[in-house]
Amino acid sequence: MLGLILSIAAAVLLGVSATLQKYSMGYLKKFSILKLIRNSMWQLSVLIGLAGTLVYLFAMRFSPIHVVQPVIAVSMLIPVIIGSFIFGEKIGSKWLYIIIIFIGVWFISF
């Protein structure tokens, strides 16, 4: 049970990290990793990502990989949902492909 809770926590942290990374790039006119490193929101997103990775590693100690991995696969849905509903990204008919990828990752995780 603890492993499952940790897996869900890791999935949420990794999803939020990716979303914050995207959000922190809004001010960039041209991509520059040096400018990103100096951005406090980007730094926070990387820290959240590292925390998520640590929680993921702990989850692996408490639960078998076939329990942890499918839950981690859910983390990719968080940025998709936030991208669509908060950033207003138009996904349209591509939802179908996103769901297909999600099912594919889920199958591989077993």
Place this chain on the structure above:
Amino acid sequence: MVYIVLKIEEAVRGGIALGLSGLFIRVASTGLPLDASFIIQFFSNPFSIFALIFGIYGFINIQVALYEGKIAYVIPTVSATSVATPVILATIFLAEYVPAIRWLGMLLILIGTIGISEQEPEESAIEKMVHSLKR
């Protein structure tokens, strides 16, 4: 007609690099004791350096992909390719048995990734006018 454009090229590259990094982490950490000496022993294995290099390369590519593309396309692509890469490589080089459900998963990932990278249809003149009015 379907146009495949590599708008998500960096996402695919980043995902593959992360997958390779994960594979090297697995190789470098196999058989190590889970105690205080773990980190020292892990980094004394040459495969850990490959893991680090591919990890950093993948991370930078994902940042570029996130900057240029939609997060809704980039993250699924990265997740999919990073999960599928070690499975494929383990099958080829380590001769690991892959059950049918995983092959099905990889097929679905391939279909989904190609589908996402398809060029979206151009807006018609009327749609462009409606969008400009909305702005």
